[in-house]
Amino acid sequence: MPIPIPANVKLKTKRSRAGLGLFAVEPIKRSSYVIEYVGTVVRGHAVDELANKYLFETSRFRMIDGSARSNIARYINHSCKPNCEAEIVAGRVFLRALRRIEAGEELSYDYGKEYFDMYIKPYGCRCAACAK
Ligand SMILES: [Zn+2]
Numbered sequence: 001m002p003i004p005i006p007a008n009v010k011l012k013t014k015r016s017r018a019g020l021g022l023f024a025v026e027p028i029k030r031s032s033y034v035i036e037y038v039g040t041v042v043r044g045h046a047v048d049e050l051a052n053k054y055l056f057e058t059s060r061f062r063m064i065d066g067s068a069r070s071n072i073a074r075y076i077n078h079s080c081k082p083n084c085e086a087e088i089v090a091g092r093v094f095l096r097a098l099r100r101i102e103a104g105e106e107l108s109y110d111y112g113k114e115y116f117d118m119y120i121k122p123y124g125c126r127c128a129a130c131a132k
Contacts, residue, residue, distance in 0.1 A: 004033040004087075004094045011035065011107070013075045018126040021106045022075040028101040034084060037073040037093035039066035053119055058088050078120060079108030081129035 010025035011034075028034055037056055042063045054067040054074050066074045073095055076084065084095045086109050095109060108127065111120070124130075 001089055003089060003092065004036075004096075006033040006035050006094065009034065011072065013072070014106075016077060016106050017128070017131065018077045020075050021077045021108075022072065023106050024101050024103055026103050028097045030097055030100045032097050033087075034095045034097055034101075034107065035073045035076075037064060037066050037086065037095065038071050039064040039068060041065075041091075056086070056093050058091050058093060062091065064093060076107045076109060077127065078111040078116070078125070079127040079129060080110065080125060081127070082108040082110050084109040 007028065009028050011022055012025055013020050014023050015021070016023075039054070039056070042055070042065050044061050052065065052067050054065060054071070056064045056066055058064060073093075076095060083098055083101050083105065084107055085098055087094050087096050095107070101107065116125070
């Protein structure tokens with residue numbers, strides 16, 4: 001599969017119910033790639049020594065440390081009813097729109113059970129779906 005090229009859509013960070021979030025400034029087409037989750041590749045035992053909330057597991061012993069502020073995708077919050085999904089292609093992580101996203105909507109994806117249980121569940125999920 002070729003490496004996706006994210007659509008060049010305007011996004012901005014803004015305060016949301018769960019801290020800072022990433023928002024669409026213009027509409028995003030369904031199924032289009034929105035942004036790449038970028039960072040330093042961390043392998044093997046180094047993974048155990050690093051503990052931050054921005055580690056994205058791309059395989060059992062390989063992760064992307066997306067903690068740098070230049071990784072705009074790190075501002076995308078978790079949702080139990082997300083409008084994006086993370087897709088791993090050739091060890092890289094891309095966020096893809098699950099449906100059309102309107103201007104002004106906050107981007108979200110499901111962080112997965114492991115992350116949810118560790119970082120979200122203890123404090124209560126603050127996503128829009130759970131707030132209802
Ligand atoms: Zn939720």
